[in-house]
Amino acid sequence: MRAPSNVPAEDSGATRIHVLSDSLINRIAAGEVIERPASVVKELVENAVDAGASRVEVEVEGGGRALLRISDDGCGMGRDDALLALERHATSKIRTDDDLDAIETLGFRGEALSSIAEISRLELLTGVGSDEVGTRVVLDGGVLKDVADAPNPGGTEVRVRRLFFNTPVRLKFLRSTRTEMAHVVDVVHRIAMAHPHVSFRLDAEGRTLVDVAPAESLRRRAEGIVGRSTAAKLRDMAVEDGSLRAEGLVSEPSLHRSNNSGLYLYVNGRHVKDRTFVGAVLAAYRGVVPRGRYPVVVFFLDLPPDEVDVNVHPTKSEVRFRNGRSIWRFVSDALQSSLRGVDGATWTTPHAKALGHESEPGQSRGSDVRPFQEGVLPLASRAMDRAVPPAGSLSGWPGPGGPDPAGSPSGREVEDPLHVPARGCSGATRLTDELRERFERRTQQSGPLPSFESLSVLGQYDRTFLLCESGDELVVIDQHAAHERVLFERFRSSTLPSDAPIQRLLVPELLEIGRPRALALCDQQDLLADLGTEVALFGEDTVALHAVPAGIAASRIRGAVLDLADELVAGSVPATPERLRYDLAALLACHSAVRAHDPLSVEEIRVLLRQLDTTDFAYACPHGRPVLVRFPRSEVARWFVRD
Ligand SMILES: Nc1ncnc2c1ncn2[C@@H]1O[C@H](COP(=O)(O)OP(=O)(O)OP(=O)(O)O)[C@@H](O)[C@H]1O
Ligand SMILES: [Mg+2]
Known part of the structure; x- marks a missing residue:
């Protein structure tokens, strides 16, 4: 603070250097x-x-x-x-x-x-x-x-x-x-x-x-901040080792977010953004949450004040540990032991549980497969369409694939244990004009495919890639990227709510996601409605999902909506409505599309190929990854040193 008359000292002009005012x-x-x-x-x-x-x-x-x-x-x-x-x-x-x-x-x-x-x-x-x-x-x-x-x-x-x-x-x-x-x-x-x-x-x-309101415990406070359903998936953690203490709440493997906004890390009660700390937390969850996803962790690390320097940066959000290596190990061990205590689970079983939607090798999902008609996106609708339960049971309907994966009879669930994002999408870039040109150039070199429908289907490789033949070419298609493209085009082409065929949920899905996330989502209500997804604020900190795009499982849309909420709150979404619409359509498509390792019947593959034919640009997914790669016979022959 300065007195009103404060005037900087006059520069004498005799020196180049002067003391700042x-x-x-x-x-x-x-x-x-x-x-x-x-x-x-x-x-x-x-x-x-x-x-x-x-x-x-x-x-x-x-x-x-x-x-x-x-x-x-x-x-x-x-x-x-x-x-x-x-x-x-x-x-x-x-x-x-x-x-x-x-x-x-x-x-x-x-x-x-x-x-x-x-x-x-x-x-x-x-x-x-x-x-x-x-x-x-x-x-x-x-x-x-x-x-x-x-x-x-x-x-x-x-x-x-x-x-x-x-x-x-x-x-x-x-x-x-x-x-x-x-x-x-x-x-x-x-x-x-x-x-x-x-x-x-x-x-x-x-x-x-x-x-x-004042809360009697950390758990109650966490409920007020991350929402009750999310907090229900947080385990208590309390670990002590000599002068180091760890206390907090740590997410089960099934709870993960699209960004690191769920990391609440504190050193001696001070919130910090410290690389060692963040690195140790993420390392403990490696292989536990899917790649590109982040856990929710509230971690209070207490250590003797002389073991940490908090006077490193004016904002005090960075700290320097005297022994970073031992802190790293302590944090990582504390998390691992807390999660290991859960139902005697080991590091591998929770992961397997988190990925439980994927069939075990040799296990057939035949019972999931329902006859599907073209035009209603059968690939997405099968196995997951729980929007309209069969007569006689309104809620908690075990879908065709078994019990409700959310395990929640009322449908009140936030983080979907089966919600694992389609791998391969995170971190990919948007399909830019430059990428599009590159794909088109490559297509021009080998000539356009006559049509996707005309491909003869040889089979599915690694339950991820579709092997097809066109003339003398081997055409390999990434099933997720292909379906994502199809769905993306569909979402993007609907510009009015009336354009988007929707299915209304008899029992709305309630997403108890905390007030900021709920409000941020509801701010985008109109845009979401354009894309066939109807949400409304329900109470203080809950969003009700009332309708989803026709043929797409509510659980898939829920995953996309949760990710969108995270991104809106983190401020990492594009500012213009057009970019937001593009990104939202891509997010919905990514969550709804058939995934890598999903077994597909030949009939389903054919439907997908027909849908690709009606797509504006079928050669890359909205993130810019290629949908297909073509190998001329001559190239395949070269692999085997044949003519
Ligand atoms: N809300 C408050 N209630 C009572 N005293 C306050 C309050 N805010 C500031 N003060 C007093 O004013 C002093 C100066 O505050 P200021 O935030 O500038 O510095 P600081 O909190 O001591 O250190 P830092 O710059 O690291 O925040 C504090 O030390 C405290 O004594
Ligand atoms: Mg202060």
Whole structure:
């Protein structure tokens, strides 16, 4: 904080080097701590927690550009402290060198409030205990504008307006309101997870995005954050080894997400983004969750403060372990032993269970196969179409393939144990014009296929590739990529809800996914409806799936919808409606398509080939992977050194 008359020292002109003005120093420092509105929320909510608050409220307008208001019922400050708090390097949390090695609070650098004040208009209202009179301090761009008595708010309230008004570059780098809000929600969730006894509420543009009451346990708090159904699939973890302690909740192998937003990792109560920690967690789940998927893990790692340096980065989200290797081993072992305890399961059995939808070698899925008619996407509908149960049983209908895979008679289930994404899709790139051209060039070289229908089917290799013959060519087709392309075209071509043939679910599927994910999904209601998928908010933190595209199993659509929710909340979805539509169509297609290792009858293969003929561009899946590869006889002959 600077006095209103603060003027930088004059440059004498005699030297090239000069000491920067306070204002510039402060602004540079602020840039390190405050990257975006969520950083302000993080710092101020952490201050509230450090002040012993039992209630923290956050209000956001305009994605944080217009207003950020954080209030608490913590210890508050008297006038002198309130003014000191706004100075750089002023803190009540450490005093001596030794204190730095034994930090027990979230803050300790004494720079958050001054940094925020430097790049915004900040109003601080605060008061101590039952005093009637509190203090109001106003700063604009770090310059003190007003100090006055004010009613005691019974704690502290900070209002931040015009964030980044004097750092235009930072302002320009801000993303959409939706993305910035996603970050704010994430920050509040991560602090709330570590403080179950504190209530947190976040309101934005008239909507409540987070509302968690004081909870008696971590599990109850986790329910409020990740949703009850997800929390039901989290196992308790408590492991101790010498001075290292691990406590938390860890996902069963059947629970996994499309991104790492489900990793809640803490060191001595502080949320961190540490490579060693993340690496150890993911290593423990390798081979347990499918490739490209991430577990949900709430992990509190406690270790002696002198074993970890938290003063590595201004945002304090990075730490340095004295002995990273032993931490890595401890984290990984703690997770493995917690999961091994589940029903005596070993590392291999949960995996096998997670992949349980796949037939065991030699096991026929013949009973799944129902006669199918063309035009209703038989490949997707068979074995999974549980949308309309047979007469006499409304819910919990064991589908043709056996009992309801979700094992949930009411259909209230979030993470589908059988939901394993089609492998090979994650990480693939979008089908760009360049890729399309490349495929087309290759096709031109060998001439177009007469038609897919004209191929003679030789069989299925590794239950993944279709071997076909066309003239003197061997044509190998990736069954998942092919079906994905077919479904993608179908989803993409429906632009109105009325275009998409849908099946209404007699018993809507309820996805209890937590408020932010539920709201984010419902924001895309219209787009989803265009693609044949009807969702509606149901209660506080649940989405009801009312209709799915005709011929596609609700369980498959549920998987796609859950992934979409994760991506929307993580802010990793494209901003424009066209890109979002493309990605959503690709996501639905990927989840709904027949998978690698699904056995297909010759008849089913033929239907798929006929569908490929009606597809606009049948040579690559929407992610840009090839659908087919052609080998002329001459090439096959060369393999065997024949003419
Ligand atoms: N909500 C609050 N309630 C009570 N006191 C507060 C509150 N917010 C800040 N303070 C006081 O103001 C001081 C300065 O806060 P500031 O966030 O700038 O620094 P810090 O929390 O000490 O360290 P850091 O920069 O690492 O966050 C704190 O040490 C604390 O004493
Ligand atoms: Mg602080």
